[in-house]
């Protein structure tokens with residue numbers, strides 16, 4: 279192939295290759311927004327908000343849904359066809375958005391939740407959540423931010439960890455979740471949902 283013909287072929291192929299990879303913005307508006315909101319604020323309390331979530335954690339969860347390490351019939355088809363680049367771009371998109379807080383239905387539960395979060399329960403062996411998720415529940419690179427997350431979603435995850443329905447965390451959360459009473463789990467989830 280002569281050089282100019284080759285250059286022409288490249289010029290013709292390149293735009294098509296680019297068009298095949300959708301941008302994070304177009305993926306969010308055409309797919310994710312239905313449940314996670316256009317700016318990462320969940321459209322229902324059963325879905326997690328993604329706004330302000332830590333980038334590495336988001337990447338890991340999407341990869342885990344894709345490889346079925348984290349089992350979700352809802353999420354698996356959403357990420358099945360996404361490349362590593364698309365996953366990274368989506369994580370950047372949501373990590374850069376601002377998280378929101380929620381109002382709780384029973385204000386008396388908040389101090390109970392705060393106690394569990396910061397001190398755990400030494401009588402039953404619940405470790406303080408702060409050791410891993412941080413003083414302000416902001417998480418770290420691959421540990422999730424919990425502050426401002428939907429209470430119902432948090433509670434559902436604690437149940438799933440307890441029953442080993444979710445075990446993509448190498449069982450770190452199983453022990454924690456198995457020792458929480460229902461009241462403690464509800465209180466800590468409510469406490470976290472109203473944190474800025």
Ligand code: HEC
Pocket residue numbers: 305306309310311312313314324325326328331336339340349350352353356357368422444
């Ligand atoms: C039909 C609703 C729906 C759509 C559409 C959807 N999701 Fe989800 N997503 C969920 C549900 C439900 C969960 C929680 C799954 C579970 O219980 O483990 C979830 C969880 C997640 C999580 C893990 C959050 C966390 O805190 O651990 C990420 C990341 C995520 N989705 C990203 C996306 C992205 C990116 C898209 C678009 C490409 C998308 N989702 C589309 C419903 C949806």
Ligand code: HEC
Pocket residue numbers: 326338394395404405406407408409410411420421422423424427432433435436446447450451454466
């Ligand atoms: C030993 C460290 C450790 C401690 C202590 C700990 N966690 Fe976790 N937590 C983790 C890890 C690791 C993950 C999951 C990371 C992953 O999926 O890759 C996680 C995930 C979670 C999630 C899921 C968040 C989401 O967006 O899906 C919730 C909810 C949670 N933890 C609540 C708590 C609460 C409440 C406590 C205290 C009672 C606590 N954790 C204590 C390590 C810990």
